[in-house]
Amino acid sequence: MPHGSNFLLGQLAAATLAGIAPHLSVIDLATADVLAEPHQRIQRVYFPHSGIISSIVELSDGSTIETGMIGNDGVFGASQALDDKVSLNLVTVQIAGKASVMTSDRLRAFASELPDFKALLIKYEQFFLSQVQQTAACNAVHxxxxxxxxxxxxxxxLVGPDLLLTQEFFARMMGVRRTSVTTVAGALQDAGLISYTRGRLHIVDINQIRKRACECDDAVRSNYQRMFPLVEADAKDRCV
Structure with missing residues (x-):
């Protein structure tokens, strides 16, 4: 069943997934698609199969910074749907992909009927909050x-070693000037850790990248592994 390409949906009991599957549709997510505007009521919930969804804070001077990423390990819009809330930030597609989608009303109804489904959604929201908090500390200190x-x-x-992104977009996600990104990317390329040509970035040596990363990298990954050990194991198996 294609919906199982999302690791959260893949953890549901077969009967549970079969029951909600008729109310899920698979859609394409195109780069730069806006899934939610600030203070907008969430109408649909997205379970990515591939690609990356970004939560972004926009400031009054026009600058932006990413506060969290959602890939095939998670879901966007579930917590808002459960409490009938609005999006607090701009949410866009950073890397194109596919997702299973359900209306917020239908998800809320299923969560009331299926305690295990609701528990899974709440657990992911706890992880995502921890990611946002870690990112806030990281941006302030590192x-x-x-x-x-x-x-x-x-x-x-989330998506592997090959990324389609411009330095301008990279800078917007990081909340820094483009010249800063150019300098850092150049140093990583000179060290043989990445290659970058015309908006295509390839991670050559992920182990060395992780050695150079701040402690927040391990913190986010460890938080996810503690909350979803089976999901993380599935992810590793599928990447082999």
Whole structure:
């Protein structure tokens, strides 16, 4: 069943997934698609199979910074749907992919009927909150080199070694000037850790990238492994 390509949906009992599957549809997520605007009520819930969804804070001067990534390990919109809340941030597609989608009303109804499904959604929301908090601390304390490596490591976990992104977009996600990204990317490329040409970035040596990353890289990964040990094991198996 294609919905099982999302690791959270893949952890549901077969009968549970079969019961909700008729209310899920698979859609394409295109780069730069806006899934939610600030203070907008969430109408649909997204379970990515591939690609990356980003939660972004926009400031009054036009600058932006990413506060969290959602890939095939998670879900966007579930917590808002459960409490009939609005999105607090801009949410966009950072890397194109596919996702299983369900209306917020239907998800809320299923969560009321299926305690295990609701528990899974709440557990992921706890992880995502911990990711956002870790990112806030990281942005305040750690230097751009370590933050860049942490960001690349997270991207690698979610989509693998090949990324389509411009330096301008990279800078917006990191909340820094483009010249800073150019300098850091150049140093990583000179060290043989990445290759970058015309908006295509390839991670050559993920182990060295992780060694250069700040402690937040391990913290985010460890938090996920503690909450979803079976999901993490599945992810490793599928990446082999």
């Amino acid at each position: 230097d751009i080199d370590a933050r860049t490596c942490k960001w690349l490591s997270r991207m690698h976990d």
